[in-house]
Amino acid sequence: MGLSKARNHSIVHEFILTGFSERPDLRIFLSLLFLCIYLATIFGNGAILFFLSHNVKLHVPMYFFISNLSLIDLVYSCNIVPKCLVGLIFDQRSISYLGCAIQLFLYCALGSTQCILLAVMAYDRYMAICSPLHYNVIMQKKTCLRLVLVAYIPGLMHSLIEICCTFRLSFCDSNVLHHFVCDFPPLLRISCSDTTINEMVLFVCSSSIIIPCIIYILVSYGSIFIVILKITSAGGRQKAFSTCTSHITAVILFYGTVLSVYVSPKSPSSTDNIHATTILYTMVLPMLNPVIYSLRNKDIKSALKSTIVVKCH
Incomplete structure (x- = not known):
């Protein structure tokens, strides 16, 4: 019995990311698309x-x-896309055990940090619109640094907890991950250990970051909209609201995709739908955020024009 158990629990040295290998007809198209993104x-x-x-x-x-x-x-993009491109172009689908752990650690840490940072940015907009007279006094450099640390530290801690729990599991039945990135759900599916605790930890940790951030963002914007409605001039209301639209757009896109994958891990979504959702928040959103947040901003456009003028002269 002991020998049989030892044989069944063979040590996994690498994982195979199937990714998009099941659709070879799309490999060239996806390679060009992901490279452009x-x-x-x-x-x-x-x-x-x-x-x-x-x-x-x-x-x-x-x-x-x-x-x-x-x-x-x-x-985030550098952590995910190059490996995906290598798999598509050169059909190199393997990733080492350590490489998978590192990719997953950054993947989880950066995603968690971004969740909290979006809530921090909501606080910044709340202070700017609801308490404009105190904004410069409260939002000093030290305060901003502390708020950023509030985003990074829990994100790193969350990722460290998840990694330690996940890579203590045994992987003996298969080393094939039906995904293009190392992620918790596919790793849990191929483990031959009891993953009940892991699923609970994943749900609780993800929910403890995502849900409070969403609640805070909703409360903040509820207060913001009340203040905006009290502004008498239409131009003033439009100006105040325009400073929030980019952030609201990014929040809806990011939290919507993350919630569909992690807070509801038992959802009946197909593999293709999970892949499409993951592509959205790991590849497309990092590409769109500069446009959503900055390239539509008058200050950024002015800085861009002045820089070009200086360089030309």
Whole structure:
């Protein structure tokens, strides 16, 4: 009995990411699509980081948080897309045990951090609109740094807990992950250990970050909309509301996709739907965030034009 158990619990040295290998007819199209998305993400978020760091006029809390969001999106994309492209172009679908753990750690940490950072940005908008006279006093540099740490530290801790729980499991029946990225649900599915506790930890940890952030964002914007409705001039209302629309758009897209995958892990979604949802928040959203948050912003456009003029002269 002991020998049989030892044989069945063979050590897994690597995982196989099936990804999109089941659709070889789409490999060329997906390769070009993901490459374009990746290059656009690198260029867009890199440009935002460059312009925000080199323009003193933009050294204000709102753009400080946007620069952190761009940094997260940049690392997020670099963590996911290159491996996916290698799998599509060269059919290199294997990832080492350690490589999977590192990818999953960054994947979870950055995603959790972004959840909290979006709530922090809601707080910034709340202070700017609901308490404009106290905004500069409260939102000083030290406060902004602390708020960013409030996003990063729980995100890293959440990821560390999940990684420690997941990689203590035994993987003996299969090393094939039916996904294009190392993720908790597919890892739990192929484990030969009892994953009940892991599923509970995944649900509780994810919910403890996502749900409070959503509640806080809803409460903040409820207060913001009440203040906006009290503004007498139509121009004032439009200006106040325009500062929130980009953030609201990003919140809906990000939280909607994350909730569909993690808070409802038992949902009857097909593998293709899960892949499409994961592509949306791991590839498409990091590409769109510079547009949603910054490229529609007059201050960013002005900084871009002034930089181009300086370079041309």
